[in-house]
Amino acid sequence: MRGFRDRDFLQTNEDFFFCVVGPLHPTERVISYIKYVPSDSGIWGHEQKRFSRILQKYTIPNLLETFSYLEVNYPHYLFHSPADNITVTAVPHRNIKEHFRPEEKLSQLRQAPQPDSLQQKLVRFTRFLEETCGVSEGSFGVTGSLLLDIHQPKFSDLDVTVYGIKDSWLLHKALSENRDSGMPMKRLEGKALREWCIRKAEQYPLSPEEASKIYERKWNLGVFEGKWVSIHPVKLESDVTGEYDDATFHPCGQVTIRAVVRDNTDCLFLPSGYEVKEVEVLEGPQVGKVTEVVSYESLYDSLAENGETIQAKGKLERVTEKGTGREHYRVLVGSPEGKGREYIKLQS
Secondary structure (H helix, E strand, O other): OOOOOOOOEEEOOOOOOOEEOOOOOOOOOOEEEEEEEEEEOOEEEEEOOOEEOOOOOOHHHHHHHHHHHHHHOOOOEEEEOOOOOOEEEEHHHHEEEEEEHHHHHHHHHHOOOOOOHHHHHHOOOHHHHHHHHOOOHHEEEEOOOOHHHHOOOEEEEEEEEOOOOOOHHHHHHHHHOOOOOOEEEOOHHHHHHHHHHHHHHHHOOOHHHHHHHHHHHOEEEEOOOOOOEEEEEEHHHHHHHOOOOOOOEEOOOEEEEEEEEEOOOOOOEEEEEEEEEEEEEEEEOOOEEEEEEEOOOOOOOOOOOOOOOEEEEEEEEEEEEOOOOOEEEEEOOOOHHHHHOEEEEEOO
């Protein structure tokens, strides 16, 4: 039986829905963020049970608001991680009422006798993805409200998972190379693109022009048959090396660096990772051996190719490997301490 993967969902005893984050988790807990809560006035769900989104935007300030809500009302969902030296939200195994797996849900919907209009559109979209990159239907899943059966066909989006490093990069290549070939997944342009860039500039420390550069690299965001779609690469268990506590991360303050990307293999996933070289510290502690930039802000995934130069602002962490005691440094983008002021930008 498979473990907890990024973009799975958990339903708790209180009927909260948490979205799983990343592939590594502490013993007896699953790192995740709360997204939907029961609400009589909620617009998700059905007459028998309605839900509201407690996480309105995927930004660090909004995430911290959910921390405050849980701290006051449900503190058992907060977990101080001795490995990461931070407090995160993590669901104890004993509080899990149901574990929702995206690939299983998509398989069920493909065989559903009476799918609604959004479910039908989802099936067509994933068929298109299979044909585009030549991977099997088992490599895909559906996450978000469709996974939980609380979607509304009028306004819900299509959020799809693709599994495995190999198949994720195959899909990245296929969609990137065919973006101008008239394929049914359309990219934002004109007014819609300008509005997207302005919105991101309001939510992140970016200018609209910088947001536009980021969207240029977004192979996994677009529109299909009039619906906003997002594709989320997820690692399989066989892709993951190590355990949750294989290293300890010690905070060393905020830092801004400029660096050249050495290896971007992990940049598609959450957390997205860029191994770097030729690092120059622009602001903050002057340290050696900064080897990677890691982001929990999905906006910055798929951003830089090998050999390109990036500028990153984030939390500097000293990484101590368990067992060997070897140390190096990394820059973490999307830390609670950064309060939404951290970023990764392409440098020309």
